[in-house]
Amino acid sequence: MNISIVGTGYVGLVTGVGLAEIGHHVTCIDIDEEKIRKLKRGISPIYEPGIESLILKNISEERLDFTASFAEGARFADVVYLAVGTPTGIDGQIDMTYFNKAASEIAEAIIHPTVVVIKSTVPVGTNASLQKLMDEKAKHKVSVVSNPEFLREGMALRDLFEGDRIVIGAENEESIQIMERINSPFNIPVVATSSKSAELIKYASNAFLATKISFINEIANLCDRVGADIQEVSFGMGLDKRIGSQFLQAGIGYGGSCFPKDTLGLLQIAKESDMDFPLLQEVIQTNSRQQKILVKKLLAKLDTVKGKKIAILGIAFKPNTDDVREAPALKIMGELSNQGAIIYAYDPVVKKHSSALPQNIRVVDTIEDALNQADAALIVTEWEEIKALQAKEFKKWMKHPVVFDGRNCFDPDEMLRLEVNYQSIGRGGEQKVLILK
Template identity: 50%
Template structure:
């Protein structure tokens, strides 16, 4: 068992701390947010993640997991320090490293002996080199920096930790890399050793490739709409080729969240700094940004105007099983609906508190699918929560004022929608064949 410090208790830091405690280490998590630390000390998770709170409470009882705002308590005697602070997007698309620099200076100040610094934060290529230099210039003891990028999916983070497909360790000396491998040994997962710069780029490249698959299938969906093909069948037929695979070939409203939008833009900026024009990644970003306009076009084509119409929005989080609304396509479409004069009522199983911080009282909030769609003139589905997918489509027919569903996640089959008497718009499934201008008129 090793004494480990985790600096930062955001999504990555908290999951990392809990997981390391679960596999037998003594972990102290450090955060500046007093209210958040008090919450975690009482066994309550500040983030929505299935199963996390149970592990959190358990390891508080075992005393293998602690939380503090005191860097002296957290860092003194630590053999390894994991840094998992945010690297948000700057105006030019590059990563803001100010939180990382601050964390590193704190570590340098309070280290009481030689240590290994493990960078979990997503950082531009070469950052770990600079971090090692920075800490060694200010610390009283020698340190080594290891790049250890995370590959966690929100909503499945614990599974992705305990059943990781790979653990990437980027180090400049063999002993340091082997030390981190020893820390992770109880997981018994595949480990890939490389240099620090390659490890940093693996993180960006992985997210960029997945974003590319999403934008590609959304472009194919637009083509399917014009040609009368079904994108679900096209994607399935493609994915049967093992070189392609089925994952991330799901047409929809586009990607969002804290990683894909930020990391794709950062990769473009990283390339720009070495005078490489990353044209493919620019196209991926443009396609994703335009996807919501395609969905809005369905609605503008269907209605003469939307002023005064009640529009239900189902799903606010950028994906199911999380309350994260960062870069969620739903928010951008809701803003557009408000501009069109629609009265929006939204429902999400987890994300309403976060959405209220952004949208405030400009829309109404419902607390079930049925409440949201009752007497609605139209319904926009933006997140494929199981609760939404499992709602029989006949419910829309019976509860809505006008049974018109604009499905940005393809939750229902065309056959079921037709049988239920619902006018149903979906992504890449023959939109061009639908009539336009025959919907409910707005209230002037």
């Protein structure tokens, strides 16, 4: 089938590459001409393991192309996916500017009956409003379908090819059947719903996972107070099939482009529906507090950080991505910088040229450069090479081997044995081996 994808960010590019890989002919559209030129050469604008090899493979097999022209991109398309950004402001208002502009451009470019698929995360009711726009502007029949994405950055390709479900929301049975045919090679269960239900599933799913994260982080904070071990608690909880073990890893809160945006977005949807949502409000506030917990622990230990060298290990909001949107590292570095700390940061992917980083942060090329003569180190992102550090290296390189681990990467007993002053999240009690009997 001939498919066009509007937008070449995480969602659009991964979706386009995946649909090409399963046999469709895909044209990705983006107004950024420089990005299009790079994509034609197989250079991805996002860091996602495996994406560039698949881009090159499908270009060479003539199933994948890129263009900055809406008219060219939509010319032969049977189905057009809208996968442009819908950012959320600090007030939770969902900004539909880019989405609406792209929708209008596609409406003008359509030259035969087409299915338009909403891949962007949008407020409930967007399907209906987009259908109205298409009825007014498009010269041919358009059927609008909701098909929310559930891609995790760093694991997006795996989630696309091995996902739990594909959600299709529409009131038109023929459109649902077309979407089922498109996605059938993935061999993933399809859930067909009304358009409004599909729109809400994405927000509800991310808000629930964010709630689970905030809950386990609060339990971790309680563990620190009562002397329990959050890893033992999480393990015991996760064995209950009703709870499950995923998203029960305590740490310094969630970040990235989805959870912060979608929790605020869902809160705004509830507000516009004249409904209070205090549980979700507390999830958001809990996460905001948790992102600064390492700073709190550090200040309790050092009293002041003014003039002290602080090593930050990990900048991206999670491993296997270069995304720093809402990353805890930014808030941590900002807080420490305001208090006069000299910050040396290391990340294997996020480099010093990133415009999102504070200007006064020294981003270095190696872990050793960050730790060299540091007064304290904060573990912020659990990259494999950071997790591979040994206690003796902290002691060898640092001025004072003081480590605050926001991701519970290291063995407290080993740190103690080598006289590294080590604090983690929620592991205040006696360490024990977890044995399932």
